[in-house]
Amino acid sequence: MALLELTNVTKRFGGLTAIDSLDVVIDAGQIVGLIGPNGAGKTTVFNVITGIYPLTAGTIVLDGEPVTNCQTHQVTQRGITRTFQNIRLFTQISTLDNVRIGRHCRTKAGLLAALFNGAGAEEQAIHDNAQALLELVGLSEKQNELAGNLSYGEQRRLEIARALATEPKLLLLDEPAAGMNPQETKQLMELIRRLNSDGLTILLIEHDMKLVMNISDKIIVLDHGVKIAEGLPREIQLNQQVIEAYLGKGAAAC
Amino acid sequence: MDIQIMKKPKVISTGLLIVAALLPVIIADDYVLRILIMSGIFVMLTLSLNLVTGFTGQFCLGWAAFYGIGAYTSALLTMKAGLSFWLAMPLGGFMAALFGLLLGLPTMRLKEIYLAITTLGFGEIIRLIMLNWTDLTRGSMGLPGIPAPMLFSYEFSSNAAYYYLILALVLVTIAAIRRLINSRTGRALIAIREDELAAKSMGIDVTAYKMLAFAVGAFFAGLAGSFYAHYTSFIDPHTFSFTESIAILAMAVLGGLGSINGSILGAVVLTIIPELLRSIAEYRLIVFGLIMMAVMLLRPQGIFGKARESSSVRGRSKRRGGVRVGSA
Numbered sequence: 001m002a003l004l005e006l007t008n009v010t011k012r013f014g015g016l017t018a019i020d021s022l023d024v025v026i027d028a029g030q031i032v033g034l035i036g037p038n039g040a041g042k043t044t045v046f047n048v049i050t051g052i053y054p055l056t057a058g059t060i061v062l063d064g065e066p067v068t069n070c071q072t073h074q075v076t077q078r079g080i081t082r083t084f085q086n087i088r089l090f091t092q093i094s095t096l097d098n099v100r101i102g103r104h105c106r107t108k109a110g111l112l113a114a115l116f117n118g119a120g121a122e123e124q125a126i127h128d129n130a131q132a133l134l135e136l137v138g139l140s141e142k143q144n145e146l147a148g149n150l151s152y153g154e155q156r157r158l159e160i161a162r163a164l165a166t167e168p169k170l171l172l173l174d175e176p177a178a179g180m181n182p183q184e185t186k187q188l189m190e191l192i193r194r195l196n197s198d199g200l201t202i203l204l205i206e207h208d209m210k211l212v213m214n215i216s217d218k219i220i221v222l223d224h225g226v227k228i229a230e231g232l233p234r235e236i237q238l239n240q241q242v243i244e245a246y247l248g249k250g251a252a253a254c
Numbered sequence: 255m256d257i258q259i260m261k262k263p264k265v266i267s268t269g270l271l272i273v274a275a276l277l278p279v280i281i282a283d284d285y286v287l288r289i290l291i292m293s294g295i296f297v298m299l300t301l302s303l304n305l306v307t308g309f310t311g312q313f314c315l316g317w318a319a320f321y322g323i324g325a326y327t328s329a330l331l332t333m334k335a336g337l338s339f340w341l342a343m344p345l346g347g348f349m350a351a352l353f354g355l356l357l358g359l360p361t362m363r364l365k366e367i368y369l370a371i372t373t374l375g376f377g378e379i380i381r382l383i384m385l386n387w388t389d390l391t392r393g394s395m396g397l398p399g400i401p402a403p404m405l406f407s408y409e410f411s412s413n414a415a416y417y418y419l420i421l422a423l424v425l426v427t428i429a430a431i432r433r434l435i436n437s438r439t440g441r442a443l444i445a446i447r448e449d450e451l452a453a454k455s456m457g458i459d460v461t462a463y464k465m466l467a468f469a470v471g472a473f474f475a476g477l478a479g480s481f482y483a484h485y486t487s488f489i490d491p492h493t494f495s496f497t498e499s500i501a502i503l504a505m506a507v508l509g510g511l512g513s514i515n516g517s518i519l520g521a522v523v524l525t526i527i528p529e530l531l532r533s534i535a536e537y538r539l540i541v542f543g544l545i546m547m548a549v550m551l552l553r554p555q556g557i558f559g560k561a562r563e564s565s566s567v568r569g570r571s572k573r574r575g576g577v578r579v580g581s582a
Contacts, residue, residue, distance in 0.1 A: 050455060076457035084455075090448035101445045105457025107438055111466065114437030115430055126438070166457055 002061075003028040003201050004049070004080075004170055009058035011041075011048050011225075018044045020225040021058070026170070031192065031202045033216035033233075035209075037246055040222040042205045043085055046172050050082050051075045063169060077105045079169035083159040083176060085205070091148030095139055095158055098147050099130035102165025133161040137191065153184040160191070164200075171195070173204040177211050189215055213237065221245065274421060278414035287413035289529050291485065294420035295478050296521035298427045300505040301514065302474035305431055307503070308511035309440065310467040311447030312361055313370040316377025317475060317502045320350040322384060322494030324476025325483040326391060329400045332484070339403035343480040350476025351469040353380070358465030377499050384491035396490030400483050416485050423481060427474050432514055434470065443467050447512075508549055510556025519557055 006024040010017065018041045026032050034042050047053045049060060051072040060068045067075055090098050103126045109119035134140050137157040142150060147158060156176055163171055173192070177185045189211055196202055206212040212219065213233040221229040221236060223245040229236055236242055278287060303317045328346035331337040337345070357376050364372055384391050391397065403410045403419070410416055434440050442463045445453035454460050483489045501524065509520025527545060531538035549557065 052451070052454075071459075072451075072454040073457045073459045076455060081457075082455055084452070088449050088452040088455075090445055090452065092448055093444055097441060097444075101441050101453070101458070102456050104438060104442055104445075109438045111434070111439055111470070114434045114439050117433060119437060122438070162456065 001028050002026065003030075003063055004203070005059075005061040006045075006049070007059045007061070009045075009048060009060065010056045011044055011053060012056045018225050019048065019222075022222075022225075022227055024220060024227070026201060026203060028169075028201050029196070029199065030217045031196050031204070031215055033212040033219040034203060034205045034222065035207070035212060035219060035236075036222035036228075039224075040245075041225040042222055043174060044225075045222070046082055046174055046205065049075070049172065050080060073105065076166050076168075079167070080172065081163040081166045081168040081170075082172035083156070083163050083174055085174040085178065087152075087155045087159055089147040089155055089158060089162070092146060094144050095147050095150065096127075096130055096134065096143040098158055098162050099133050099165050100126050102133075102162040103129060104166075106165075106167050130165060133164050134158075136164070137161040138187075153180050153188075156180065156184075156188070157191070164195070168200070170201045170203065173202060173206075175205055175207060177206055177208045185211055271425075278417050284413050287417055289526060291413065291416050291420050293522045293525040294417075294424045295482050295485075296502065296505060296525050297424050297518050298420075298478035298481075299475055299502045300509065300517040300521040301427050301431050302471040302478070303502050304506045304509075304511060304514070304517045305434070305443075305471040305474075306467050308506060308513070308517070309435060309447060310443040310464060312464060312467065313366060313373065314357075314468075314499075315370050315374040315496070315503065316357075316380070316499050318494040318496070318498035319377040319380035320354060320472040320475035321479040321482070321498065321502075322380060322489075322491070323350045323353055323472075324479025325489050325494070326384060326397070326479075327476070328480030329397050329483040329489055330390065332401050333397065333399070339401070339480075339484055343477060343484075346480035346483075347473040347476035350479065351473040354468035354470075354472025355465050357472075358461075358468035361464045361468070362461045374496065374499075377496060381491050381494055381496075384494065391491070394490055394492070396488055397483075398488045400487045400489065402487065403484050410484075420481060420485075423477060427477075428514065428518070430470075430474070435514070439463070439466070504546060507556055508546060510559030513556065513558035516556050516558030 002025050004024070004026040006022055009019055009022040011019040022045065034045065036042055044053065048055055051067070051070045051074065054069050058068070059066060062078055062080060065078065067078055067080070070078065090101060107122055107126060109122050113119040131140065131143065134143050137160055139154060139158055139161065142154065147155065150158060160173070160176065176192070177188055180188060185208060192202060192204070192215055204212070204216075216233055219231065219233055219236045220227060221239070221242050228241045228245055229239045231239070277290065281287060299317065299321055302320075303314060306312050306314050324346035327349040328339070328342040331342040331345055332339060357373065360372050361369055385393050387393075410419065435444075442453070442458045445456060445458055446460055446463055450460055505520040505524045506517055507520070508524060509518070510516030528538060528542055531541055534541065553559070
């Protein structure tokens with residue numbers, strides 16, 4: 001069953017077409033890799049899905065409901081959450097508070113509850129949930145550290161924990177392994193597999209081919225905003241057009 | 255949180271509270287009490303501004319406008335409509351909150367220095383309305399004879415009585431802002447300060463929460479204005495000028511943006527220092543300025559603000575337009 005469906009999605013910035021009539025179908029439970037050379041429009045795809053950029057044309061449907069041109073916070077509410085290529089944590093507050101903020105869209109307490117201390121049970125639930133997520137990504141011991149003081153790999157994992165706190169149906173990971181050492185990448189791969197086996201659908205942008213080929217059920221290749229290939233990892237590795245896009249025509253001929 | 259860590263501030267704050275409650279008994283001097291009362295007003299103003307600037311990260315150069323709106327609303331309601339102070343004060347707060355919502359609207363699109371200029375303009379517009387709507391406000395002649403608050407048959411007349419009233423208001427403000435900051439709502443505000451895009455991506459309706467911060471902050475500034483009007487019994491538009499906005503901002507920055515204790519200390523210190531320096535007459539503002547410069551040079555994050563960790567700066571501070579933020 002299709003969880004996310006992009007139909008004819010187009011995004012133009014003035015004269016530049018960043019995404020050109022893109023059709024993507026992601027089935028529930030899949031891990032889909034989105035790859036392509038630098039500047040292919042991968043992050044732009046994330047930005048239009050999450051409502052950061054309005055679409056020029058096309059529709060986006062999540063779980064049968066259109067989310068085209070929803071505002072970012074509404075998209076999160078509907079069940080799509082992302083991480084960022086250039087980590088965007090709340091650096092000056094604790095690791096635990098970062099994840100607690102992730103619970104925002106699944107909790108309700110408002111101004112009056114805050115002023116009259118009326119959110120005790122909900123606060124406890126937020127706290128417990130955040131701790132459980134930190135444990136899942138292996139950051140329990142760092143829960144009182146400022147997020148900005150964590151190591152690079154830890155910050156990436158914290159971003160995933162924070163995203164998971166919003167209870168997404170679809171998780172978008174933007175280069176989760178960037179800057180990670182092989183050990184960290186391996187741990188990350190295990191984490192992604194584990195989340196997926198718990199039923200989470202994942203769309204990931206990644207340049208680490210070993211990671212992406214290993215983990216994806218399906219790979220979509222973008223080049224200059226156009227989908228040039230789609231298929232199983234093995235098919236993509238042998239695809240002539242993909243090799244050309246990455247290495248140039250001459251290399252493909254060799 | 256570790257209980258051992260929690261205990262110490264509790265002892266200190268209880269001690270401070272007892273001292274604050276006993277002050278009028280120890281000090282009978284009206285001049286000193288008046289300074290303390292003004293400190294209380296500024297604590298409310300600084301705390302409320304800190305909610306917007308320190309915790310939510312929205313720069314505001316027109317805070318005195320909300321102070322003025324509260325003062326005029328409450329004064330006019332008691333004088334022209336014969337309302338009791340106890341009703342007029344919250345209404346003054348709500349009126350300020352309403353304008354806070356209005357000012358919150360442009361923050362949807364404006365950030366940093368652009369927002370600062372907009373809020374500066376807002377402050378000036380409000381002051382000019384007070385100055386020129388002479389039918390209602392009597393313009394620069396001001397509003398004299400604002401009635402003192404009555405509690406049953408007791409009329410507030412002594413400075414000691416006003417002192418206890420402002421002390422109560424300050425405590426309510428501190429409690430409200432502290433609770434707000436430590437709630438789901440407060441975390442949303444801090445998330446907006448830290449990274450607006452990430453906050454949105456976590457499902458936070460950034461516009462709504464910015465407006466909420468402006469409204470709640472303005473409410474408490476309005477209450478402070480109402481108290482001021484009834485305490486001094488005379489207000490004119492010059493009290494609510496740009497200079498006053500800057501003074502409030504200076505208190506918040508000196509104490510440490512994003513710190514409740516910092517706001518309290520900043521407001522009290524910056525209200526008292528000019529008075530202490532009265533003996534050196536015309537040099538006092540120079541010395542005052544030097545003290546502020548020294549604090550900012552030695553502790554740019556403010557007295558209670560936490561140092562920004564160099565590891566987390568990574569070019570991010572640029573986006574915040576130089577507004578230094580401490581930690582809650």
